[in-house]
Every structure is written in structure tokens, then in C-alpha cells.
Amino acid sequence: MTQVDKLELEEYLQDYEMWIRGGYAPEKARARLLRFVGDEAVVDKIAEEYRKRTRRFIKFTDPRVLEGQEHIETWYPGPDFDTAWCWPAYKGLLHEKGWANSAIESVDTATTKLMAYLPHPGEGDISTRGLVLGYVQSGKTANYTGLIAKAADIGYKLFIVLTGMTSSLRRQTQRRLHAELCAPNSENWNELTSATQDFQGVGNPDYMLNPRHPEGRILCVVKKNVYILDRLRKFFAQAKDDVKRGCPVVIIDDEADQASVNTRRKADERSAINQRIVQLLETLPKSVYIGYTATPFANIFIDPTLPEDLYPRDFIFDLPRPRQYFGAERIFGREMIRYDDDEASYDGLDMLRDVPEEDAVRMQPPGRNERFEFQPEMTPTLENALRYFVLASACRLARGQTNKHSSMLIHTTLYTYTHGQLQQLVAGYVREFEKEWTKYRADLSSELQTLWEQENARVTPADLQMEINEVSFDEIAEHIDEVFERCEVVVDNGQIGSGLNYNTEEAGVHIAIGGNTLSRGLTIEGLIVSYFIRTASAYDTLLQMGRWFGYRPGYEDLPRVWMTSELQDHFIHLATVEEEIRHDIRRYEKENKTPLDFAVRVQTHPKLAVTSRLKMQHVTLASASYSDSHIQTFQFKHDDREWLQSNLEVTRELLEQVSGKHQSENQAGARWLYRNVDVEPVLEFLRQYQSLHEDFENRLLINYVERELEHEGLQTWNIGIIGNQRLDSLDIGADVTTHLVTRSRFRKIQPANIKALTSRADRIIDLDWDGSLKSLNSESIKNMRNERQPDNGLLLIYPIDKDSEPANESKLRHPLDAKEHIIGIGLSFPKSKRPMRDYVKNNLDRVFEGEGLDESRPEEEDIAVSEDEQELEG
Secondary structure (H helix, E strand, C coil): CCCCCHHHHHHHHHHHHHHHHCCCCHHHHHHHHHHHHCCHHHHHHHHHHHHHHHHHHHHCCCCEEEECCCCCCCCCCCCCCCCCCHHHHHHHHHHHCCCCHHHHHHHHHHHHHHHCCCCCCCCCCEEEEEEEECCCCCCHHHHHHHHHHHHHHHCCCEEEEECCCCHHHHHHHHHHHHHHHHHHHHHHEEECCCCCCCCCCCCCHHHHHCCCCCCCEEEEEECCCHHHHHHHHHHHHCCCHHHHHCCCEEEEEECCCCCCCCCCCCCCCCCHHHHHHHHHHHHCCEEEEEEEECCCCCHHHCCCCCCCCCCCCCEEEECCCCCCCECHHHHHCCCCCCCCCCCCCCCCCCCEEECCHHHHHHHCCCCHHHCCCCCCCCCHHHHHHHHHHHHHHHHHHHCCCCCCCEEEEEECCCCHHHHHHHHHHHHHHHHHHHHHHHHCHHHHHHHHHHHHHHHHHHCCHHHHCCCCCCCCHHHHHCCHHHHHHHEEEEEECCCCCCCCCCCCCCCCEEEEEECHHHCCCCCCCCEEEEEECCCCCEHHHHHHCCCCCECCCCCCCCCEEEECHHHHHHHHHHHHHHHHHHHHHHHHHHCCCCCCCCCCCECCCCCCECCCHHHCCCEEECCCCCCCCEEECCEECCCCHHHHHHHHHHHHHHHHHHCCCCCEEEECCCEEEEEEEEHHHHHHHHHHCCCCCHHHCHHHHHHHHHHHHCCCCCCEEEEEECCCCCCCEEECCCCCEEECECCCEECCCCCEECCCCCCHHHHCCCCCCCCCHHHCCHHHHHHHHHHHCCCEEEEEEEEECCCCCCCCCCCCEECCCCCCCEEEEEEECCCCCCCCCCCEEECCCHHHHCCCCCCCCCCCCCCCCCHHHCCCCC
16 A cells, blocks of 8 residues: 555545535546555545545534435535635625624535535436425525525536415515525526516527536526426427536425425326426436425425435435524414423413404405405404504614615405405505594504503513613604605505515515415515414415514514414414424434434324325324323313313212222322322223313324233323312312312413423322432433333323412413313323334335325316415315
8 A cells, every 4th residue: 555644645635625626526536536646545545534524514413404315425525715606705795784693604504514415416317305494484595595506616507496386486586596696696697587587498408508608507496387397397308418417406496395296196197386396307317306395294295105206305404493583483382292391481472462253254255255245344453453563663763774674464365356455444544544643643642652662561672582772652753754654555466566575775664465475485574563364274374374484683572463362373383393393303313214214293283284185195194102201281171161070070080980999199288199000990081081182182092002001011000189289179089189270371362271281290299209300301200200110101180270370470371260170181101112103194104015096186276377266275
């Protein structure tokens, strides 16, 4: 073996990296190096050292990633400011736009790690399928813009960005990519689309795709439309085969869960948009397909048995939630999941305002057939929202944000005709409000000041844990006239008027009325107030409508959302689903699971489908696994006396069977514990106990316990009754008198939601622990249970005072005000004696079994002609 000193090794490494950056795939770069060095052992050493250095990028903590079984050899050397031209310009632009260094670093890290999972552009055939999971309005566009920049620097040639299904979203994306990618390097980019024109197919594809083409990189921003995608595919299909084989392509599918997923049941059929995307990938043999979405429910249910389809078999990335991001959990709060600590708080911020049912009825047509005769009416809640919007917009001006747009979203229905009626109503109200302010300023000031001070007290800098420039009402009043001068009421639905326009020299104050065009992808700049009563039947549809998610720099305290209590409840549940999916990705990454192993658990919901039923054709409703987990009830029909009494009665029946037959321990008169209770009375209790929470679906619980019994698990149980000695007592049967506990109600949503029931002290009631509770968390309690009670389940029973008041002063908590005392329960399970699936999951078994589908179904319309003609999901 030839001896190579450190200096010479470093020089060879630099040459090796230079060739890789210059277009040589690792194998070709290695062969070239061998011709220079002449010693395979030395070349192996250089190649290994290079792999070691580049491997650090895939070791970044964030983003979390599930990688495919056949991950390619690490090759990406990272961005190089000496040879790169696109990424340095984009990074500099982010600095110019005022991005924080931490935010820029986050984009840099995430895109570098993502590049490390792409094949080298110099490879032969490339067929990569990936998925990037972000948050609604969280900066996914910035991420894929950075990815395009780095891919362009390293040798990828053609970039196709598939936007949503509306022209407004395509134009917005085109303008942004032009300004941030192409304009700073105009000599290196050839744009085949523009802000005013979708793809037309003009030019010579052989000339464009040729690697030696002097105009460098090619960008297409294309709407997901059948005719446009047909035109795009046919245009590139004209190129010579050797040209196409030499052209590395990156296809970014923004809003990848919309239209891209196949909704046909027959194995040999495809829905229109999905078919065109698959055909495009077949036409371009060196293509990387990456879907971007905040709602991945449809994408993870794609049939993975079809290699040509869009299932993310190579990687699933989970982008971290940015620090200043306002998402579903921060605004609405969420439910506890099995792995949360009991003492943690997930209550959200006091930014929600209730819209009563009677107001919603006055704002929405009762049905499609009535939409042309329906006349919306001004309601007290909409009036209040409009007045607050004027004050909040004036507050931004008082804070010096004079060159920033302020917006309000009104989303009541999908029907475009009603949008026009609503525009007239709102515009008329704003004119009258302005006249009232001009004519009766002194009288109106007192009313507006009260509204401002009430709202100002409900979300404070302390709640947000940040410093915010607080503004007095007198300072706000000085800018109200300017708000009225700037204010416009517009409809954005693709049918009426020109829609939202933020490309003006002067920042405006916009009240936007719309439906589907405002529901996905489109960024509403400076959104402060949302009046949202539009219903939807699917997780992804509803979550994408949340245009109020995002960043609110300098006005984090001002956003407010008006919606019905039912919708609030849905969004709380959605925030929980989001967290569970991301928790699973973190857990599966640690276990080295691949995307094909990753059957994401998606909770069922009594009123919501996970996604469109047509996108869930390859889903099995699996049994629920409660192994190594703790679950608890926290939703109750507090105003249903019969429902509450039924749970009291089944609790008394359980204790009648247990009392006198099992050892009981009374703890200071407030807590009781029965040990080693036979499973049968517990099973009977679970059959009859009524719960609203999905974890407590009786069928799934009983099925789990019965299957554990087959493996000699959960044959005995410990039962704890939890009370508070300072409160009144309740006779719950069998001569057992226990004290009540208090659990106040979270918000005023229906049904009553207490958010959390159990505590760490309760969960160890049967574990004989005499140490500090502060030293325990969910993980340590779980481990202790498996060590000390590996065969016993734990049932905790909580008699909850019907008149429970909030223990501490809280803006989000209210008295429980139930018709009867409530019985809440918690269940702790040791590690299962057997493996078992859980929740709704993609039927990945078919990957190995090769099963086919032959069911027929009606066709789904893929092309959105107008909002009235778009098919509602679910």
C-alpha cells in the first residue's frame, strides 16, 4: 500500500469533493481518483474519510427522519460558498428580509439534511419518493426554496413545483420563487412559467434539458390541473431519450395531500391528477419526487405495493416546529396523549371567541339549493370581530408597523354567491362604523376602549412569555381614521372581483371573504382576525383551513379567532392528532423503522373522518394496543343527567362485587385501594361505562384485555378510588364513602372537557413508592409499573364534584356545572405479553402479501372549475 501523508490525503479529499460537486457520482469520482493514485487501498481510505465527513449531515438531530431500507451512500458535501451561487444568494436574501439567525440556521440545517437523502444528480436512473411534513403556514415554502437552491448548486437541472389547485396559489408561489431564487441569479435561471401565465410548452426541450445548456437551471411552477399537467408531460416527452436520461429533476409537490393521491379503487385505474403526476415521473427517468404537506393523512395511506405511485418509501421528514410559530396546539390547546406527563399544561391561549349557533344560522345558507335566495345578516359576534379588527389594525400602526398589511378572514361557506352577498353586508357595516366614529367619536370611544381593554387583558406579554410594546387606547384612537382610509372589503374565491392583492406600494387593511381559495396554501398577510364557521368533515380539510396559523412578529398578542364551540373542539382534537403523529416519527426513528414500517396511528373521531374516504382505500381498522400506556377520560356529557347517573350506577355495581372479597386500603379517608381484583368485574365495568373519548371505545378496550388474557396477562387488577379529603363525600356503594375531587371545565366547548384527570401520585397508588414525586415522570412510572406490577392493570375511579370551580384564576377555565356528579376513570397497563397493532393504520401487510383491490367506485372529479363545483371531501 502506498503511504499517503495527512497533507496529501487532504489534497486528494479536496479533489474528490470537487469532482462530486462538479457532477461526478461517488463511484465515478472514485474511479477517477484511482487513476491518479493507483492504489485501491488508498482510494478506499479517502472514500471512507469522505463518507465519514458527509455522514454528519444525516446525524443532525432535526429534522426527524424515517429513512428507506436502501438508503443511498452519503455523498452530499454541504453548501460551499466558493463554488455555489444559488444558496448563498438565497441565504443573504433571508438576512435582508430580517429573518432571525436562528430561523435561517434552521432552514439551512433542515435542507442540508434533506439533500443528504437525495441521490447524486450524476447517478443513472433516479426514482426517489419522499415526504416532508411541516405545519400549516409554518414556512414549508422557505424550506423547499432552500432545497431547490442547494440542489441547483450541486447539479440538478430541472425543477417543477406543483402548487395547489387554484390560480391564486400558483401565482403567489411563482412570484415568491421568482423573487427569491431567479431574480438574484437571472443569468442562471430559465423560467418556463410566470406570475401571469401557467405552463405553455413553448421552446425546444432538447435544448433546455441539455446539461450544457447555457441558461443553466429551469423552473416550472405549475397548477395541479389535468390539462396543464398533460401539456407539461407531452412537452418533455418530446426530448430525446439520452437527453432525458442525462437531466436530473426535482419535483416539489406542494400541498401533496391535495389531488395528488390516487382515489380510484381498481388497481389498474388512477384518478386524473395522480395519473398525470405518475406519467410525468415516468417521462423523466432521473427524478426526485418530494411531497410537502402539513396534513399527511392521505399520503401515509397511499398503497405502498405500487412502486410507481407516490408512497414516501425513501424518507419521511418531520420539520421541527419553529419557536415563534403559532400553531393549533398553541392557539387551541390539545388533549393529553398517552406519553405526556400529568402535570404538563396544554391549555393554549385565550384567543378564541365563541360564535353561538344562532349566529352561524344567520350567516350560512342552509343548503346548496337555498344559496341563491339566502341573505346573510349581521350578527353580534361578527360586529364585535369587525370592531376589534379595526382596533387591532390601529394598534399595529401605533406600534410603527405602518408598512405592513393587516388582514381579516371571513370564512362562512363555500358558496361563491353568498360571498358576494356577504361582501355587501360587511362593506356596508364598515361604512356605517366609519360614519359613527367620525360623527360620535367621543361617545363611541368609551365603548371601544372597553372592548380594547377587555381583549388586551385576555392575552398578555406574560402569557406569551415575550416582551411586547403595549399600546394605550388613546394611542390607538389616533390611528383609527387611517385604518378606515386603508380598509377594503374583498372577495377571494376565483369568481368575484380580483381577490386579495398584496402587491401594492402602500400596505393595506383587508377584510377578505372567501372559501376554498382561502383554505389551502395561500398566505394571508398580517392576518389578525378570523371569523370562521365553515364546517368540514375531514381532518386534513379542516386543518388546512386554519389560515390563522403562522408567524405574527410584533403583534403576537393581537390575533383572535371567532368560531363555534364545535369547531373549537375539532381543532383541539386535530392538535392532538398532530402531536401523536410527530411523537410516532420520533419514536420510530429511534427504533430505526423505515417508512414502510411506519403505520402512523391516527385517532378516530366521532364526527370527523381522517381524510376523504376515497384516500383511505388501503386502510385497515386495526385493534387498539394499550401496552405500556396510561389513558384517562376527560370529556363528559355534563348536561345529560341520565348519562351521568348510568356511570354512577355501574361504578356502584363494580364496588358491590369487589367490597368484602378483596383487601382494601383506606388512605386518610380520601383514597381507597383494592388489590388483586379478578378481571371479570373489571371487564363488565368496561362494557357498561360510557365514555366520549376515543381511547375508551369499549369494543377496543375489551378486545385488548381479552387478547391479553389469552397470554396470561391482565388476569388481576388493582382498583383505586381517588378523593380529596377537603371536599364533600359521596356514597358510591358497598358501604364505601369517598370524597369528591374537583376538575374544572376547559373553555365552554361541548361536551365538557377537563383536559386532564390523573396525577403522578394517583398513578403510583399501588406501587408502594415512598420517594419524591418530583423525581417521577411518565417514563419512570411506566418502568416502575413493569417492574413492580407486571401482570396487573390499574383502574382509577374519580368521583368529580358537579359544581367544580377552577382551582386557580384562569382565563380558560370555567365551572363544571354538571347535572350530576361525574365518574371519571384512568387505566394504566403494563407492557403487553404479545405484539399488537394500534389505531387506524395503512395496510402495509399488503407489501408482503401482494393482495389486490378490485372494488369499483364512482369517479371523483379532479379538476376544480369553480368553488361551487368542487367536491367536498368526506
